[in-house]
Amino acid sequence: MSLLPRPKTDQLVDRYPHVRVGDGPKTLLVIPGLGDAMFDGEYGRSGAWAVRYSFRRFLDEYTVRVVSRPRGLAEGTSIRELARDYARVLETQIGPASVLGISMGGLIAQELANLRPDLVDRLVLAASGCRLADESVQIGRRLRWYALEEEWTKIRTELLREMYTGYRRTLYPRLSATVGRLRPPTPAEPADVVVSIDAVLEYDGTDRLEEIEPRTLVIGGDEDPFFPEEILRETHAGIPDAQLAMFRNARHGAYLERKEGFDNWVKGFLADETRAASL
Template identity: 25%
Template sequence: MNKILRSLLLIATTLSIIESGTALAADKLETAATKFVESNGIKFSYRILGPQSGTPLVLLQHFTGNMDAWDPAVVNALAKNRPVVVFNNRGVGATNGVVADNIAQMTTDAYAFIQALGYKQVDVLGFSMGGFVAQELAAQHPELVRKVILAGTTHQGGGNHLMKVLGEAFSRANAPDPRDYLFFSQSEAGKQAAAAFLSRVYARKEGRDPESGKEIADAHGKALIVWTSTPDPEFKTLKAIQQPVLVVTGSNDTMLPTEGSITLYKQLKNAQLLLYPDSNHGSIFQYHDSFVNTAEFFLSH
């Protein structure tokens, strides 16, 4: 009888927690189930972590990146206090459709995805090319986007070193993954951080997204190069962003120059700048604990 009572009490407590939406048990990124939602003829693949309550944080991914390219150390920690959503945009991973080759289409699709989930207001974290989409979303949909984190990214017309650094990364002998060069400094500390990062992103063994191929790389490359090469001398997009923004970059971003993030900070109305030492494009992964702490404070205050 005591066992039955304890079981009933446990069930009642669990139901109470779920109904209150305060502490729903969350999967880790490494094990979270892949879900699907359809909008505008696109069947988006996504994963959601964290509690049911709080403003959802939607993550916007980099050039050729899929859901499994996110760092679990960042995603899992951010999901402790809020829902966190990772997804694949059109034509990437398990999402169907022809890959978008321009930032405008990516933004339209990201908005459609968020609307399909039924969210009335979200925060967004845009990393690298995802930062371009985050800027456009915030400027075009101020009623939807509450706060913005821009990491390792730049403004429209901010320039890029994409082809140069990709060539350097892939030209190295015995380089199993180019991100150790693209995302991290080549100091001893940077190399150690890169090895730890790669171990984390390959931790998921079951149900991984398919790797991006040439079609995705060509389309994303065109989108990135055109957007960063198209001047916006009056910073119209940035002037339209009134929301609080946290800009994060490395001391020497070799893909999207650090100076672009400094310009973001200067031109945005309500921005903070976080600049990490001895770091490259993926500073938020090298300094993941520090970044999560700062992001948590920014999103919660």
């Protein structure tokens, strides 16, 4: 593919920030993670082109649509309620699609597949599982405190520390905490970050895994502090038609650090070519 198609941005139903890339015959809906609550709700030129670059390997076969959550979430909004919102977007704006949910987006995606399997062709749970690991709840509570204090740089710094391995785990948080202060995250609605963290902390979809009908790929890192190996395996085992791909010595950002392998697995799964494995 010599020229990547130009991304298009708008708001679906006048509420959901949306980037559309490509014009492939099939649709891939991407539901982003917690960081979605920490930007201003407007995909600028650089953000839209970053989406295009990130999903460039999918654009021959797929129209990729990244759909953010609306700004101004009601206090107490649950993951299941957010999934109902995405179901309405699919039903009224997009139609059935394969769904890739990343981190918090994976929680929403599994509830979406549970509520409306007719709208989900294939399901990919990336760096996500049926529940948050008990050991990471304290991290979530600390992030919530930072959100209440509007310490956005501290949230970004802590998340970077939990996402990466090797030199990146030291370098990226250090950059965020120093030069990164010049460009901190800018949530359009600060309360959305608290609402989103609460929704993740309260979520447990373990008893509904067996009701997920679409074929599912569970993919992540074995050292992810939020969704570690045992959670990935529990999620995979509970879904009737599921595959598991696990990156060894990888944390929450496995989909970034191991991007080539991640893209290969997701593309193969969507094309019916994969088998469960550890990488």
